[in-house]
Amino acid sequence: MAWWISPSSQPDNLAERLAAHGLKHTEEELGMALDLNKLPQNESLSTGLMIRRVTNADELDDYAGVIAANWSPPDTSVVKFYRQAAEIAFRPESPIRFYIGYFKGEPVATSELFLAGGVAGIYNVATLEKFSFLVAFSASSAVKPKPLLAKGRSRFSYRSSCY
Numbered sequence: 001m002a003w004w005i006s007p008s009s010q011p012d013n014l015a016e017r018l019a020a021h022g023l024k025h026t027e028e029e030l031g032m033a034l035d036l037n038k039l040p041q042n043e044s045l046s047t048g049l050m051i052r053r054v055t056n057a058d059e060l061d062d063y064a065g066v067i068a069a070n071w072s073p074p075d076t077s078v079v080k081f082y083r084q085a086a087e088i089a090f091r092p093e094s095p096i097r098f099y100i101g102y103f104k105g106e107p108v109a110t111s112e113l114f115l116a117g118g119v120a121g122i123y124n125v126a127t128l129e130k131f132s133f134l135v136a137f138s139a140s141s142a143v144k145p146k147p148l149l150a151k152g153r154s155r156f157s158y159r160s161s162c163y
Helices: 014-020 057-068 076-089 145-150
Strands: 032-035 049-053 096-103 106-116 119-127 155-160
Touching: 049 106, 057 076, 057 096, 057 106, 057 119
Parallel strands: 119 155
Antiparallel strands: 032 155, 049 096, 096 106, 106 119
């Protein structure tokens, strides 16, 4: 089990409360936060990379395949996990949005948007190693700030996966 906390986590003493219940601090990860009003609106990519929101089981399999392929050998449990989570992930009230990047029809990149507590968090940013030249797949490429601001999200957090 993992529980990520940040300076904006509530209550203010969440770390102490978790420790009091037996959870141990084991590692720290770097992340970034940004006011969405300052994030540029990137409407197009010139790389040939097509990014779209995952809306069906086949696209979720593509998403999971990209994540799984970043281990050697590819981690088949990742694909199983996303297949099991599909029903929940596609519910209209789900705070999770998955994005997949296709280059010439091949799934090559991923990003996950998590909307909660007035924050838009970006996770699982991954690109297959042989497509690492597609640096345009970034948090700002997948996330359009104006719709998030309209939904009451004013902060954006980003954590990149190191694959």
